[in-house]
Amino acid sequence: MPSDVTLNYLHWVIQFSMGWSGSHLHSFSIQGVEYGIPMPEFGFDGMELQDERLVKLSKVILWEKSKFSYLYDFGDSWEHEILLEKVLEPEAGIAYPICIKAKRACPPEDCGGSWGYQELIERLQDPEHPDHEHMLEWIGGVFDPEDPEFDEITSRLKRIPKDTTHFEGYF
Structure with a gap:
């Protein structure tokens, strides 16, 4: 996936890869900083979340082999470890993001x-x-x-808009 996207965009890539709707709370933990969508109107202002919609992936994930976590659905607690395996030059004619492997x-x-x-x-x-x-x-x-329904994952990923600031998800 491109590195110039926001953490919010990455949230939707994860959601659509998993086949989930994005209807639960989530957060990223990167180098001791928590990112998500601040919701003070629901009493979540004490979580001290940095707004993921304003943070580019390339500004917080700086090197290959970087790891960070993504927590989705605070009740079910789906914790994912994200690993930046390798930084590649984009290939001409390829619409990113794409799924290259699923198990x-x-x-x-x-x-x-x-x-x-x-x-x-x-x-x-x-x-x-x-x-x-x-x-x-x-x-x-x-x-x-x-x-893993590999083809369905790739198809869903194509539906994510570049700007996810107000995106609420859909299949």
Whole structure:
């Protein structure tokens, strides 16, 4: 992805890569500084968040092998470690961002964090489980935890506008 985008843009890249809606609170923690969208009207002003909509990725991630964290859904606590593996020159004719690798399916949003995701997979894989049919209906009928749906990720990423300041997400 381009380095001249904001952290808010990166938030949407992560959301669309995961197949999530962006409907929960999130934050980035980079070198001891917290970034997110300040919401003093909801009593979150004490979090001391720097406004992610104003911070370019290239200003906070300065070198290859830099790591930082992204926390999504403070209730389910999806914590992601982000690693800048390598800085490459953009290729002509390529519309970024693009997904170049994916392994396994992403957990469905609101499935209860990592523990809930494990329970969901167990229930879906066991047709005799009392919650099997309910979970199958909740997930939309089909879910293969091994299928990352690579083409769908790339398609969703193309829908993110360059300026995400007022973007609220959609598929």
